[in-house]
Amino acid sequence: MLILKTTLSTINRSMEVSKGGKTSNRASFAGRTPHKTVSRNAHRPYAGKPRFNQTVTVLPAKYTTVYYGPTAYYYTGGMYYAPYGGGYRIVRPHRGVTITVLPFGYSPIYVGPTRYYYYYGTYYSSYGGSYIVVDPPIGAVVQALPDGYLIRTYDGYEYYYLDGVYYTQVDYPSYPGGIGYMVVTF
8 A cells, every 4th residue: 555655734634546446545745646657758848958977078168166075066057067087977966065046947846835946856945045955845846857767666656766756747737738746755
């Protein structure tokens, strides 16, 4: 039996859904019902962006160096680069990395009363005049995911799986195509 759990009281309500005569607990996501199958095109809005783990020999012309402890990242346009071999690899930043300006094209996302910012698989929260990389908030609905996700099936439902995070495809009328991708946990 699948129970999706969240930390928000507006989302943390279970409802009974009949599946072929069987009943299972499914979470009610503020009126959004997860799709049983996913469309496999969650990355389309990011088409043309480099993929994570792609390597380059030279950094883009304009970048800012940001640190997380001793780890240096070279940040530009919402992308993080780390030294790798004789070049640089596009990576996801550690939780806790801070930047002073959000990338062009970011999306504000509200989970309950809390405002987050999202761009290309990275979530940020305001932090003393800067923005800090945070864990994906349970219940957040984003417009797109970066390429590189996997499709995993659990209890007969398909989920996107990216960087240890599960997303379910939900109806979201305010997004182009009416589809969003909600962070969930089991």
